[in-house]
Amino acid sequence: MAETMTAPLKLGQKVPDFEMVTYEPTKGDFGKFSMKDQIANKRWTILFFYPADFTFV
Amino acid sequence: MGCDIVTVSTDTQFVHLAWQKSEKELANVKYTMAADPTGNVSRLFGVYNEGNGLDLRGTFLINPEGTLLNMEMNFYNVGRNIDELMRKFKANIYVARKTNEVCPSKWKDEGDKTLVNPGAKMVGKVHEALQGS
Numbered sequence: 001m002a003e004t005m006t007a008p009l010k011l012g013q014k015v016p017d018f019e020m021v022t023y024e025p026t027k028g029d030f031g032k033f034s035m036k037d038q039i040a041n042k043r044w045t046i047l048f049f050y051p052a053d054f055t056f057v
Numbered sequence: 058m059g060c061d062i063v064t065v066s067t068d069t070q071f072v073h074l075a076w077q078k079s080e081k082e083l084a085n086v087k088y089t090m091a092a093d094p095t096g097n098v099s100r101l102f103g104v105y106n107e108g109n110g111l112d113l114r115g116t117f118l119i120n121p122e123g124t125l126l127n128m129e130m131n132f133y134n135v136g137r138n139i140d141e142l143m144r145k146f147k148a149n150i151y152v153a154r155k156t157n158e159v160c161p162s163k164w165k166d167e168g169d170k171t172l173v174n175p176g177a178k179m180v181g182k183v184h185e186a187l188q189g190s
Contacts, residue, residue: 008103015123018098020065020091023073025083030070033063033091035123042121044060046146048088049104051111051133053068053076 060146062088066112067105069094104130118146120153161187 009015019034038045068076073090077083091098093112099105104115114137118127126149131137148160151167158171172179172186179186 009101009125011125011128013125015119015125016101018101020063020093020098021070022063022092023070023077023090025077025086025088025090030074031089033089035119038061038119039121039123042059044121044146044150045117045119046060046062046142047102047115047117047119048062048064049099049102049112049115049117050064050066051114052066053072054080 063091064088065091065093065098067093067096067099067110102128116142118149120149 015035017035019032022031022033023029024031035045066073070090070092073092077086077090093099096105096110096112099112102115102117104113106113111133114131114133114135116127116129116137117125120126127145129137129142129145144165147166148164151164151171152158152160155171157174159175160169160171163169164171170187172183175186
């Protein structure tokens with residue numbers, strides 16, 4: 001799990017399962033993202049990290 | 058081929074909602090906005106800045122089996138080029154389908170020149186392989 005990872009992931013490594021609470025603009029509601037669901041649903045994933053909301057991405 | 062684009066910052070889902078609703082530039086947003094207030098997911102991908110609690114500009118491509126295939130990281134003051142991100146993403150999907158081909162640096166889209174069955178015969182002959190039909 002993320003809490004026990006000491007070194008960041010490297011290319012070619014399997015991403016361990018993790019979950020995040022989400023906001024879904026298309027539904028105007030909160031939701032959940034999990035790696036386990038992405039694999040179960042055979043979806044590609046792009047994770048796009050940025051510093052902060054209300055700034056100038 | 059289904060792909061989910063998920064943006065992540067250390068803001069909460071409540072702030073994501075407030076930002077998306079107030080900023081007109083984000084009025085047509087379709088992607089999921091994920092919250093990582095503990096920074097744990099950001100640490101997993103090596104983009105968490107322990108000094109200020111803000112994520113660096115990192116982009117990661119994960120295939121349907123859950124394997125990390127591509128990463129790019131920029132410091133705060135340089136933005137990412139979406140065209141290059143899409144090029145790399147298309148290339149990764151292409152070679153996932155055509156496992157005997159590789160995409161050279163100038164590959165942009167389906168139909169562009171690839172290298173087929175790279176092996177001993179191609180060593181020192183990449184130029185010729187790229188010229189051929």
